[in-house]
Amino acid sequence: MKRSDLMSHLNNLLEPHTIKDFSPNGLQIEGKDNITKIVTGVTASQALIDAAINHKADAILVHHGFFWKGESQQIVGMKKKRIEALIKHDINLIAYHLPLDIHPTLGNNAQLAKLLDITYEAGLELGSAKSIPVKGILNTPLTGSEFAQKIATVLNREPVTSIVRDEKIKTIAWCTGGGQGYIDLAAEQGIDAYLTGEASEQTIHSSREQNIDFFAAGHHATERYGVKALGEHLAAEHKLEVIFVDIDNPV
Missing domain, CATH: 3.40.1390.30 (NIF3 (NGG1p interacting factor 3)-like)
Incomplete structure (x- = not known):
């Protein structure tokens, strides 16, 4: 080609x-x-x-x-x-x-949702046609601990968590990679939990003080799947030989 x-x-x-x-x-x-x-x-x-x-x-x-x-x-x-x-x-x-983060089917956000059985509903940034963080529904409501275990099993990485609610998670917002700053936007909209790749020191305080469960599953671990899906698309559509190489990264 x-x-x-x-x-x-x-x-x-x-x-x-x-x-x-x-x-x-x-x-x-x-x-x-x-x-x-x-x-x-x-x-x-x-x-x-x-x-x-x-x-x-x-x-x-x-x-x-x-x-x-x-x-x-x-x-x-x-x-x-x-x-x-x-x-x-x-x-x-x-x-x-960012174009790969937000693509509706091949993007990192879309692929992570597929893996974790989340249904996309809308962008988290209200009024934005290209919202980077998104929100939706956890198809099978889970407690914070149960969801943390699911993340660990599916992504093969133990998440950093701040589980502050007793109720099961139904609504969730997420942004792969370094999207921890959007937790406040999720909290403002009354969402049960926020999932991203990284955590900052202040993120945990935001979780505790705004009563929103938080999960940081790793920048690399949450962003493996978009480029992999894009490569598979190219292989299928254009008969190219595509090899996904996962260079391990604990962050």
């Missing part, structure tokens, strides 16, 4: 032009023009790049790419080594951040 055709398909599918982001979405490092094999993963780390080289991949497709807002523009050290390896092996680096 021509790189230009692949990028056209991805941009039409994920619509990066419709959301403001912290890094460029789409093609970040240009490699070979013809693409037949893609390695997918959460983050464009050196370990993932090395795996792509070993697999003789033509492209790497990730959720967390390069060139983040506020970082140094110098290409030195770790960044230089990563980019040098990609250019040396003529590997394309393609990254989609």
Whole structure:
């Protein structure tokens, strides 16, 4: 498949032009023009790049790419080594951040909901056509402890929890990755529980003082599934060879 055709398909599918982001979405490092094999993963780390080289991949497709807002523009050290390896092996680096979080079927939020048996209802940011956090219904109401155990079983990671309610969880809001700041928005709307990837010190106080159960299931663990689903979509629709490589990360 021509790189230009692949990028056209991805941009039409994920619509990066419709959301403001912290890094460029789409093609970040240009490699070979013809693409037949893609390695997918959460983050464009050196370990993932090395795996792509070993697999003789033509492209790497990730959720967390390069060139983040506020970082140094110098290409030195770790960044230089990563980019040098990609250019040396003529590997394309393609990254989609927020557009992949919010895609209604392939996105991180949608895939996490599917795994945990949650039904999406609406965006949590009222009035936003592209809300990053979302809300819905836990199809089988569970106590906080039961839901924590389900997370641990499904994602293979023990969540950080703040369980403050005695009642079963029925309504839930969630945002994969580093979305802990949205807990206050969920609490304002009277939602029973909030699920994300990370926790900050103040998050626990927000949970306790606003009577909302909180679960942090890991940034990496909650964001494995969007890019995996996107790769499976490309394999099915365009007959590309796609290999998902999960570089373990406890955070």
